[in-house]
Amino acid sequence: MRTKRAMTLAGLTAAVLSAGLWVLIPAWSSQAPAAQKMAGMAGMSSGNGNVVLTKDIAAAREATAKYATSLAQAKADGYRIITKMMPNMGYHFLNPSISGFNVRKPPILVYEHTATGWQLGALEWVFTSMPKTPPLPNATLGFFPAGCHYNDGTFVPEPSQKDCPKTAPGSGAKFFFWHPDLFTMHVWVWYPNPAGLYSSTNPLVTPFNGG
Numbered sequence: 001m002r003t004k005r006a007m008t009l010a011g012l013t014a015a016v017l018s019a020g021l022w023v024l025i026p027a028w029s030s031q032a033p034a035a036q037k038m039a040g041m042a043g044m045s046s047g048n049g050n051v052v053l054t055k056d057i058a059a060a061r062e063a064t065a066k067y068a069t070s071l072a073q074a075k076a077d078g079y080r081i082i083t084k085m086m087p088n089m090g091y092h093f094l095n096p097s098i099s100g101f102n103v104r105k106p107p108i109l110v111y112e113h114t115a116t117g118w119q120l121g122a123l124e125w126v127f128t129s130m131p132k133t134p135p136l137p138n139a140t141l142g143f144f145p146a147g148c149h150y151n152d153g154t155f156v157p158e159p160s161q162k163d164c165p166k167t168a169p170g171s172g173a174k175f176f177f178w179h180p181d182l183f184t185m186h187v188w189v190w191y192p193n194p195a196g197l198y199s200s201t202n203p204l205v206t207p208f209n210g211g
Contacts, residue, residue: 063104088201121191142200
């Protein structure tokens with residue numbers, strides 16, 4: 001009986017994930033020409049790319065479901081604030097122990113602070129150089145300048161770590177880390193985005209820009 005019940009729950013979980021994912025397909029098929037060019041570089045047709053992406057997003061959602069409405073859980077697992085609210089984007093939280101690309105382990109979680117609490121909006125991966133092939137089918141990447149981060153989420157753009165103030169201007173928060181120029185990949189798997197699955201910004205989170 002326990003085995004049968006477990007199989008039933010697993011089936012229901014898969015069905016829920018699949019139902020949620022197909023809502024995002026219009027965003028996948030409306031990528032900019034540059035994104036389609038990257039997909040061509042990877043040697044994938046749009047149809048095959050959608051199948052692969054569906055599986056990848058399902059894996060990402062399953063792995064990050066515990067963080068969807070629980071910033072406390074994310075913090076307990078090692079994610080730390082690296083930016084305050086960025087307009088039409090969100091608060092960024094980094095897990096410094098995660099490196100490389102693994103669809104189940106995003107190094108950055110992007111949260112919205114809503115009237116009812118914290119809501120996970122996007123997952124983010126970063127690269128120090130533009131990937132030769134897209135990390136995910138049809139992926140487009142943004143850009144984030146080199147800069148200094150502090151424990152309260154303050155960010156100060158600086159070309160090198162030696163230029164970073166020792167503490168955050170205005171708040172005096174302790175220095176966290178510096179990073180070089182980065183190529184960024186946002187994936188909006190927890191909040192709908194009419195601008196596209198991979199867009200850096202999301203017009204639907206504008207109401208939360210006040211923090």
